[in-house]
Amino acid sequence: MDWMAFVRLAGGIMFTPLSDDVLMMGHVLFGVMEGTHPLKIWLMTWPVFVIAFTWFYLIARFFREVPFVKKIMKSRFLAQAETILERRGGWAIGLSFFLPGVRHPIHYVAGLLNYPIGRYVAINVVAAGVYTGVWTFLIVRIGKVVTWSSVMNGVTENPMLLGLGLLGGVTLFGLLVWQHKRGRSLMMQVTGTPHTR
Numbered sequence: 554m555d556w557m558a559f560v561r562l563a564g565g566i567m568f569t570p571l572s573d574d575v576l577m578m579g580h581v582l583f584g585v586m587e588g589t590h591p592l593k594i595w596l597m598t599w600p601v602f603v604i605a606f607t608w609f610y611l612i613a614r615f616f617r618e619v620p621f622v623k624k625i626m627k628s629r630f631l632a633q634a635e636t637i638l639e640r641r642g643g644w645a646i647g648l649s650f651f652l653p654g655v656r657h658p659i660h661y662v663a664g665l666l667n668y669p670i671g672r673y674v675a676i677n678v679v680a681a682g683v684y685t686g687v688w689t690f691l692i693v694r695i696g697k698v699v700t701w702s703s704v705m706n707g708v709t710e711n712p713m714l715l716g717l718g719l720l721g722g723v724t725l726f727g728l729l730v731w732q733h734k735r736g737r738s739l740m741m742q743v744t745g746t747p748h749t750r
Contacts, residue, residue, distance in 0.1 A: 558580065558583070558584070559597060559598070559601050562576055562577075562580050562598065562601050563601045563604060563605050566601075566602070566605040566606075567605050567608055567609075572653060573602075573653070573656060574653060574688070577598070577684075577685065577688045578688065578692055580594075580598060581594055581598070581688060581689050581692040581693070582692055582696070585692065585693060585696055591689055591690075591693045594689055595685055595686050595689040598685045598689070599681055599682050599685045599686075602681040602684065602685055603674075603677055603678050603681045606660050606677055606681065607673075607674065607677060609657055609660035609661050609664065610660050610661070610663055610664040610668075610670075610673055610677075611664060612661070612664065613660070613661040613662070613663070613664025613665040614664040614665075614667070614670075616665065617664065617665055617667060626665075631666065634666055635666045635667065638662070638663065638666045638668055639668070642663060642668050642672075643672060643676050645659055645663075646659060646660070646663055646668075646673065646676045646677065646680065647676050647679065647680040648680075649680075650680045650681065650683070650684040651684065660677075
């Protein structure tokens with residue numbers, strides 16, 4: 554793997570709306586296909602994620618020093634948010650790596666609410682290591698167990714599997730719709746008024 558692959562990964566994390574999970578999976582997959590040892594992929598990807606997410610934190614810390622933002626930050630609600638972040642922020646930052654919807658915002662919030670940089674970096678290093686290690690392990694394991702050609706051969710040799718998969722998906726979708734409608738009717742029975750959205 555060349556260094557530009559890591560620069561592209563960092564740029565993708567910091568500057569594009571693409572999912573970090575997709576970027577990580579693609580990066581590991583290309584590395585494995587090139588014959589790079591998985592441990593090397595993991596050890597070289599880990600600092601990329603640490604740097605990228607520290608970037609989000611530092612941007613927010615910078616904006617905290619802008620006079621207009623400083624004036625807004627004097628709200629009592631933000632003071633309460635700072636105390637909550639002080640108490641539970643470590644867990645929030647660590648777990649955010651595994652929650653796609655809040656992965657980037659929690660790092661901005663940590664910087665904006667002045668979370669201590671030493672603790673932030675320590676938690677970020679550990680969480681990024683676990684996150685990249687889990688993805689590297691999963692992609693390497695899946696690549697050894699399931700290959701695209703084996704999936705395609707299985708489907709062409711036994712098209713009934715594809716039919717069963719589609720039937721299962723349609724059944725699941727139908728059950729979800731039925732449960733949603735049932736929940737609405739229960740709401741009408743309890744409140745006596747129709748539930749509108």
